[in-house]
Amino acid sequence: MSSLPRAHELGLIGCHVCGLVCRDVPDLHDAACPRCGAALHRRKLGSFVRTWALLIAAFFFYIPANVLPIMRTVSLGDVDDNTILSGVVELWVKGSPDLAVIVFTASIVVPMLKFLAMSLLLITAHRRTAWAQRQRAKLYRLVEFIGYWSMLDVFVVALLTALVQFGILSLVEPLPGVVFFGLTVVLTMLASMSFDPRLIWDSKETHD
Amino acid sequence: MNAPQQALDGKEANNLMICEHCDTVYRRRELARGETARCLRCDAVLERHQRIGTNGMLALVLTAMVVFIQANIWPIVTLGLNGQEISTTLWGTIIMMWNDHSQVVAILAAGTLFFFPLAKMLTLGWVLFFARRGERAPGFATAMTILHYVGPWTMNEVFVLGALVAIVKAHVYFDVLPNPGIFAYAVLMLLITIFASVDMRRLWDLTEAPPA
Numbered sequence: 001m002s003s004l005p006r007a008h009e010l011g012l013i014g015c016h017v018c019g020l021v022c023r024d025v026p027d028l029h030d031a032a033c034p035r036c037g038a039a040l041h042r043r044k045l046g047s048f049v050r051t052w053a054l055l056i057a058a059f060f061f062y063i064p065a066n067v068l069p070i071m072r073t074v075s076l077g078d079v080d081d082n083t084i085l086s087g088v089v090e091l092w093v094k095g096s097p098d099l100a101v102i103v104f105t106a107s108i109v110v111p112m113l114k115f116l117a118m119s120l121l122l123i124t125a126h127r128r129t130a131w132a133q134r135q136r137a138k139l140y141r142l143v144e145f146i147g148y149w150s151m152l153d154v155f156v157v158a159l160l161t162a163l164v165q166f167g168i169l170s171l172v173e174p175l176p177g178v179v180f181f182g183l184t185v186v187l188t189m190l191a192s193m194s195f196d197p198r199l200i201w202d203s204k205e206t207h208d
Numbered sequence: 209m210n211a212p213q214q215a216l217d218g219k220e221a222n223n224l225m226i227c228e229h230c231d232t233v234y235r236r237r238e239l240a241r242g243e244t245a246r247c248l249r250c251d252a253v254l255e256r257h258q259r260i261g262t263n264g265m266l267a268l269v270l271t272a273m274v275v276f277i278q279a280n281i282w283p284i285v286t287l288g289l290n291g292q293e294i295s296t297t298l299w300g301t302i303i304m305m306w307n308d309h310s311q312v313v314a315i316l317a318a319g320t321l322f323f324f325p326l327a328k329m330l331t332l333g334w335v336l337f338f339a340r341r342g343e344r345a346p347g348f349a350t351a352m353t354i355l356h357y358v359g360p361w362t363m364n365e366v367f368v369l370g371a372l373v374a375i376v377k378a379h380v381y382f383d384v385l386p387n388p389g390i391f392a393y394a395v396l397m398l399l400i401t402i403f404a405s406v407d408m409r410r411l412w413d414l415t416e417a418p419p420a
Contacts, residue, residue, distance in 0.1 A: 004232050004249050005232070006230070006231045006232055006233065007231040007232075007233055008231070010233055012216075012233060013214075014225075014228065014231065016228075017352075017353055017356050018352060018353075018356070018409055019228065020221060021216060021220075021221050021224040021225065021226055021233075022214040023214050023216055031214055032214070033214070034214050034215040036349045036352060036412075037349050037353075038353060040214065075381075090377075091377060094380050095380075099373055102369070102373070103373055134249075134250060134251060137229055137230065137250040137251065137252065138250075138251065148360065149366055149369075151316070151320065151363050151366045151370075152369055152370050152373065153370075154313055154316065154317075154370075155363075155371070156373045156374045158301050158302075158305050158310075158313060158317055158370075159284070159301055159370060159371060159374040160374050160377065160378065161301070161304050161305060161308055161310075162301040162304040162305075163285060163287045163295075163296050163374070163378060164382070165294055166289045170289060170381065170382075174313065178310060178313055179312045182316050186316065189360065197228075197229045198229065198230055198231045200230070201230045201249065201250065
């Protein structure tokens with residue numbers, strides 16, 4: 001046994017909901033946490049399949065989210081459709097480069113990072129490699145922590161739609177891109193939640 | 209439920225903890241002020257010393273509820289163009305999205321900015337109200353499970369940043385007037401940040417199950 005024993009080595013199991021340390025039994029079917037009543041699992045159920053499925057679904061929505069315009073601005077008959085990227089460019093040009101960087105990070109960097117990071121985590125965990133485990137664990141926590149900030153652009157479009165209602169003078173309408181983008185964010189959040197970070201440490205060889 | 213088979217002896221269970229991120233088992237010890245226990249294997253936070261007691265937490269939740277009401281009834285921003293003024297509240301925004309063929313966005317916004325935060329505050333208030341006397345509220349286990357699942361789905365802080373970006377974008381074409389709602393939201397954001405740093409699971413340790 002290593003100096004840092006893991007739950008299964010000691011015949012223990014931690015409740016995923018309330019954290020209570022319980023005794024592991026061979027047949028976990030219908031076993032429930034004695035404290036909070038949640039079902040006990042050694043690892044999140046179907047973690048690989050669920051995470052891949054959600055991630056791929058998110059990616060399918062991510063393409064129209066970027067290609068289709070998210071917002072239409074009409075002023076005096078002049079129609080201007082904005083995509084996520086053109087919104088960032090406009091913010092940069094119109095004199096707020098700092099906010100442009102924030103929106104660029106939240107809407108473009110974070111979703112891309114999530115797709116790449118989650119794929120990397122899934123592939124490495126599936127191969128049960130011991131490569132860079134600590135860094136992978138940190139990468140997972142980063143993805144979990146920053147994930148929901150991507151909703152930023154969705155809220156911006158919603159607020160502008162509600163505010164800019166000056167009839168023919170000026171009008172903002174949401175376009176389908178924003179719906180796809182909102183769904184992408186929700187699906188990537190669900191994907192990172194269904195991944196079990198414990199899998200990172202279930203490598204074939206143990207070094208400690 | 210075959211609880212007896214799974215249950216460790218109470219003392220043993222309380223002395224141990226398992227890192228949620230890598231399944232490493234640790235013996236618990238009391239943390240001193242300002243201390244944080246981290247996992248040696250994966251560096252995740254295991255436990256933090258909690259400065260705010262249950263009474264303090266309850267006070268914060270009640271404050272958050274008052275601010276939440278204000279943030280929802282007061283207008284957030286007013287735009288002006290040629291003397292015409294338009295302002296909106298959170299619900300004005302949600303209804304607008306619903307009517308403008310973006311029902312999905314309306315549902316997302318209503319959930320993450322209104323219903324989930326509301327559910328979180330009410331559940332937390334309910335649990336803390338009893339926990340300050342060391343008791344478990346009726347439905348304690350259900351309430352704790354709700355808190356566990358609702359946790360990641362509150363996005364008020366993202367909305368504050370979104371409002372800021374919207375103000376800057378609109379500023380180019382319109383006169384922009386921030387309204388009290390936005391300040392209430394900013395305060396709410398601070399309170400939520402404080403809650404987020406508190407692990408509510410410790411309420412299991414601070415309360416005692418009623419004798420069955």
